[in-house]
Amino acid sequence: MKSASSSPRSIIVIGAASCAGAPDPGCAEGPDALRRYRVFHATPLQHVAWDAILRVPREARDTPLHAVAALSARLAAEVEAVLQTGNFPLVVGGDHSCAIGTWSGVHRALADRGPIGLIWIDAHMDSHTFATTPSGQIHGMPLAALLGHGDAALTAIDGPEAKLRPEHVCLIGVRSFEAGEAVLLQQLGVRVFDMDEIRRRGLAEVFDEALAIVRQGTVGFGVSVDLDALDPEEEPGVGTPVPGGLRRAELAAALSQLRGDPAFVAMEIVEYNPRRDRGHATADAAGALVDAITPLK
Numbered sequence: 100m101k102s103a104s105s106s107p108r109s110i111i112v113i114g115a116a117s118c119a120g121a122p123d124p125g126c127a128e129g130p131d132a133l134r135r136y137r138v139f140h141a142t143p144l145q146h147v148a149w150d151a152i153l154r155v156p157r158e159a160r161d162t163p164l165h166a167v168a169a170l171s172a173r174l175a176a177e178v179e180a181v182l183q184t185g186n187f188p189l190v191v192g193g194d195h196s197c198a199i200g201t202w203s204g205v206h207r208a209l210a211d212r213g214p215i216g217l218i219w220i221d222a223h224m225d226s227h228t229f230a231t232t233p234s235g236q237i238h239g240m241p242l243a244a245l246l247g248h249g250d251a252a253l254t255a256i257d258g259p260e261a262k263l264r265p266e267h268v269c270l271i272g273v274r275s276f277e278a279g280e281a282v283l284l285q286q287l288g289v290r291v292f293d294m295d296e297i298r299r300r301g302l303a304e305v306f307d308e309a310l311a312i313v314r315q316g317t318v319g320f321g322v323s324v325d326l327d328a329l330d331p332e333e334e335p336g337v338g339t340p341v342p343g344g345l346r347r348a349e350l351a352a353a354l355s356q357l358r359g360d361p362a363f364v365a366m367e368i369v370e371y372n373p374r375r376d377r378g379h380a381t382a383d384a385a386g387a388l389v390d391a392i393t394p395l396k
């Protein structure tokens with residue numbers, strides 16, 4: 100990792116161009132579209148560069164489980180490599196199953212220093228296992244896998260240990276879930292800030308509490324943004340929209356608190372589906388959320 104005195108970290112964008120974990124194939128086109136639209140802007144104070152766009156290796160395309168596991172392993176290695184150069188990985192999906200790779204890579208890079216925290220911003224809980232999922236879709240499972248629950252092909256990407264501890268994780272924006280995943284998160288004691296609570300208290304107050312959770316006892320923390328956390332009326336370009344989400348401006352304002360924070364180590368923006376977008380409105384939202392966190396320290 101870089102020392103406090105070295106130059107600011109660059110944002111290195113890594114694409115995870117796969118929809119193996121989701122029903123609508125359009126989100127596999129997300130990273131290429133975001134790169135083409137040039138939504139991630141460098142500024143005089145913030146260098147931004149695209150790295151690789153990773154795809155499912157040919158030999159792993161036989162089943163979704165195989166595809167997600169293979170891509171996650173490659174992504175974890177790439178994320179770890181970016182952190183090792185002292186830079187900031189920004190992973191863009193692809194469906195949300197790529198989170199298994201992203202946060203396994205962050206875990207691997209930081210594990211010898213201590214645990215990591217994660218703010219999961221999403222309309223859904225993504226905390227199913229094959230035993231509880233109603234749809235069978237792996238993008239409904241990544242948070243459970245990172246907490247150590249589910250098929251070993253997903254939980255043991257980078258060694259058998261859980262990549263996240265429940266007390267270092269929280270969810271923001273939830274408004275659609277099924278019983279099995281809610282029970283798992285509740286048993287584990289993971290804090291869920293659902294939309295009702297956000298509307299009652301305001302996102303700013305909730306975000307402060309979320310930050311306290313992910314900082315407490317960790318060596319660094321990240322943010323995973325599923326674009327379906329945003330309101331689909333404003334941002335339609337996602338595969339599993341749910342009404343009643345966050346406004347782009349309010350989420351950008353909350354994320355801007357992370358600017359210059361050396362403990363903020365990685366970010367992920369997933370589920371962009373260019374086929375469902377209105378022009379590139381939703382792509383622009385992804386850009387605005389990244390603008391909000393820059394410059395990094």
Ligand SMILES: NC(=[NH2+])NCCC[C@H](N)C(=O)O
Nearest residue numbers: 195223225234236238239339
């Ligand atoms: N990352 C996402 N968009 N997840 C949506 C999951 C929807 C539903 N809970 C399922 O498991 O199928």
Ligand SMILES: [Mn+2]
Nearest residue numbers: 195221225325
């Ligand atoms: Mn999700």
